[in-house]
Amino acid sequence: MRTDLLAELNAERAARRAAILVTDIADGAQRLVREAEIAADPLGTVLAKHLASGKSGLVEADGRTLFLTVQVPPVRLVVVGAVHISQAMAPMAVGLDLALTVIDPRTAFATPERFPGIELVAEWPDAALGQSVPPLDRYSALAALTHDPKIDDPALKAALTAGCFYVGALGSRKTHAARVARLTEAGFSPEQIGRIRAPIGLPLGAVSPAEIALAVLAEIVAALRRAPRPEVA
Template sequence: MRADLLTELNAERAARRAAILVTDIADGAQRLVKEAEIAVDPLGPVLGKHLASAKSGLVEVDGRTLFLTVHVPPVRLVVIGAVHISQAMAPMAAGLDLALSVIDPRTAFATPERFPGVELVAEWPDAVLGSRVPALDRYCALAALTHDPKIDDPALKAALAAGCFYVGALGSRKTHAARVARLTEAGFSPEQIGRIRAPIGLPIGAVSPAEIALAVLGEVVAALRRVPRPEAA
């Protein structure tokens, strides 16, 4: 790889932005396509498909064989609430290569015994996001699970402001209506608030904490891979 392309790629990596290195197999010519440029690139649809899958591979375009090397930042999942759903979610998230952080100021819930091997922060979300927990960005998913507006709302506001690719919140439709009112009063637009997945999780009829955790992670993966959310029955 040319030195200038490597410098550009390293800059994108450092900023947690995706990029795709396009290599022409015939002559070795290379160019770097940054995520923000994919939509207007001549190979846009092909690049977009590979970006969504996060997989590199060979493609045939106009009689040319190209190798697409996809560079995507590690995906992070920030869960607000050290609850039973979070406990069930931890091993599933590890299996999906999601870097999991659990935040909950309630020290009776946020204990290493309940969350072995998990990055656990027993503090208020707005006090630690961007400091003890890395700042949220578009390669982060956030799931608010406490049912407590004092804990969930600051995290939801931070996730919406950061453009997280997934934002979900536990609660009934009545609970979410009250949440919408609070966020509207805080200055968030209907479009921003509409990004919150509520009720959280895919509509699989989940009942137990493990089933709800599965539904949430399924929805996170669907959002990451840009699959439209199915309508609840």
């Protein structure tokens, strides 16, 4: 690989931005396509498909064989609320290679005994995000699970501002309507607020904490892979 391409690839990695290195197998020619450039690229459709899957591989285009080296930042999952759903979610998230952080200022809930081996931050979200916890970004998902606006709302505001690929919040439709009113008053647009998945999770008919955790993680994976969300019956 040319040193200039390597430097550019490393710069994208350091900035937590995705990129794809396109290598022509026949002559070794290479070029780097950044995520923001994919839509306008001649191979845009193919590149977008590989970016969504996060997998490298061979493709055929215009009679040539190309190898696509896909570089995607590690996906982070920030859960606000050290609740039973979060406890059930933790081992599943690890199995999905999601870098999980649980934030909850309530020290009675946010204990290492309840979340062994999980990054746990016993602080208010607005204090933790960007300080104890790295700033949210395009490759971050946030799930707000406390039912407490004082805890959930600051995290939701940070996630919407950062453009997280997934933002979800627990609560009934009535709870969410009140949440929408608060976020509107705070200056967020209907388009921004509309990005919040509420009720959170795929419509699996989930009842137990483990089932709700599964529904939430399934929805996060669907958002990451850009799969359409099924309509709620």
